[in-house]
Amino acid sequence: MSFINYSSREINCKIVYYGPGLCGKTTNLQYIYNKTNPEAKGKMISLATETERTLFFDFLPLSLGEIRGFKTRFHLYTVPGQVFYDASRKLILKGVDGVVFVGDSQVERMEANIESLDNLRTNLAEQGYDLDKLPYCVQLNKRDLPNSAPLEELTDVLNPTKVPQFEAVATKGVGVFDTLKAVAKLVLTELKRGS
Amino acid sequence: MSNQLVMYEEELQQISAICDVLQRDSNAKAVLVIDKNGQAMAHSGEVEHLDVTSLSSLTAGNVAATGGIAQLLSEKEFAGQFHEGEKTNVHISIVGARVIMVVLFDERSSLGLVRLRVRKAAAELTHVLEVLVKKSEAGNQPSVFAEITDDDIDNLFND
Numbered sequence: 310m311s312f313i314n315y316s317s318r319e320i321n322c323k324i325v326y327y328g329p330g331l332c333g334k335t336t337n338l339q340y341i342y343n344k345t346n347p348e349a350k351g352k353m354i355s356l357a358t359e360t361e362r363t364l365f366f367d368f369l370p371l372s373l374g375e376i377r378g379f380k381t382r383f384h385l386y387t388v389p390g391q392v393f394y395d396a397s398r399k400l401i402l403k404g405v406d407g408v409v410f411v412g413d414s415q416v417e418r419m420e421a422n423i424e425s426l427d428n429l430r431t432n433l434a435e436q437g438y439d440l441d442k443l444p445y446c447v448q449l450n451k452r453d454l455p456n457s458a459p460l461e462e463l464t465d466v467l468n469p470t471k472v473p474q475f476e477a478v479a480t481k482g483v484g485v486f487d488t489l490k491a492v493a494k495l496v497l498t499e500l501k502r503g504s
Numbered sequence: 505m506s507n508q509l510v511m512y513e514e515e516l517q518q519i520s521a522i523c524d525v526l527q528r529d530s531n532a533k534a535v536l537v538i539d540k541n542g543q544a545m546a547h548s549g550e551v552e553h554l555d556v557t558s559l560s561s562l563t564a565g566n567v568a569a570t571g572g573i574a575q576l577l578s579e580k581e582f583a584g585q586f587h588e589g590e591k592t593n594v595h596i597s598i599v600g601a602r603v604i605m606v607v608l609f610d611e612r613s614s615l616g617l618v619r620l621r622v623r624k625a626a627a628e629l630t631h632v633l634e635v636l637v638k639k640s641e642a643g644n645q646p647s648v649f650a651e652i653t654d655d656d657i658d659n660l661f662n663d
């Protein structure tokens with residue numbers, strides 16, 4: 310749920326990174342955090358297990374510049390990808406303005422990708438959202454690994470509706486900002502359309 | 505989007521004033537008003553040393569988790585929470601179903617006093633929020649997005 314503050318002249322939006330366990334959601338936020346100027350970011354919060362798996366969420370507040378004198382602020386969240394954290398995923402999706410689905414390119418993670426994408430659709434629907442109507446991008450991550458599935462196959466299965474899609478190597482930052490910019494742009498365009 | 509939250513100068517001043525009065529009357533260190541999705545709306549008191557953005561996001565997460573627990577127990581939302589620290593105590597309450605009020609206080613105050621003052625402030629805040637929602641739903645306020653063009657949005661991302 311966006312928050313337009315006419316008093317402080319700010320547009321605040323919430324973007325959620327979704328995807329199966331270990332697909333690289335937290336890595337995306339860490340890369341963004343590391344490459345962003347101190348004045349444009351707040352603290353990154355990671356509620357994680359001792360083994361660095363996301364337990365509840367990661368949170369990174371980010372400013373992406375001004376439009377017509379309004380600061381644009383994006384609150385980036387990741388969900389915990391492990392299947393049994395579903396209750397937490399539902400909570401993080403509340404009030405979402407835009408979604409990035411991070412797929413894991415490795416052949417053996419295909420089933421986990423599909424399950425997570427189904428889960429995203431279901432959890433959004435439960436809260437009255439339709440994935441096809443939300444600002445939404447797909448990132449195919451871990452393109453550097455030798456066991457990654459062919460691009461066409463991944464696209465067919467994980468992006469049948471042909472939303473903006475990006476190949477990524479999140480650990481090296483490849484595709485990370487492209488994905489972020491694309492979803493942020495879709496969010497602002499949707500806000501404009503809805504106003 | 506129908507569930508968009510909008511804040512105008514007039515209401516922000518009213519909400520800030522409510523925070524100020526609550527902070528003073530309850531001898532609190534600080535008062536924060538946060539929307540349930542974790543956006544800071546207003547605050548009062550000693551906040552210079554606080555990371556208000558992080559605090560807002562974590563509090564909202566905490567309230568969401570507690571709400572989830574309530575649902576599992578077929579409870580209506582738990583109305584409030586209290587955390588006791590060595591130096592600082594935190595009183596968290598939900599106001600008007602969509603806003604969270606946080607009071608940070610120390611030994612200069614007490615839970616009883618905070619509870620009492622929060623109740624009064626919550627009633628006032630509920631009223632302001634109702635007006636705010638009506639105002640933004642009426643749709644007769646000038647919208648920033650009326651001025652923003654697709655080019656403006658494009659330009660933001662061209663570096």
Ligand SMILES: Nc1nc2c(ncn2[C@@H]2O[C@H](COP(=O)(O)OP(=O)(O)OP(=O)(O)O)[C@@H](O)[C@H]2O)c(=O)[nH]1
Binds near residue numbers: 328330331336362390
């Ligand atoms: N080779 C390779 N490894 C990656 C890439 N992106 C992330 N990883 C690694 O994959 C592992 C898991 O990454 P995370 O970002 O923690 O995964 P996550 O999606 O947040 O996982 P959960 O928190 O359990 O949902 C880490 O060891 C990362 O370094 C990539 O593009 N290529």
Ligand SMILES: [Mg+2]
Binds near residue numbers: 387389
């Ligand atoms: Mg993670």
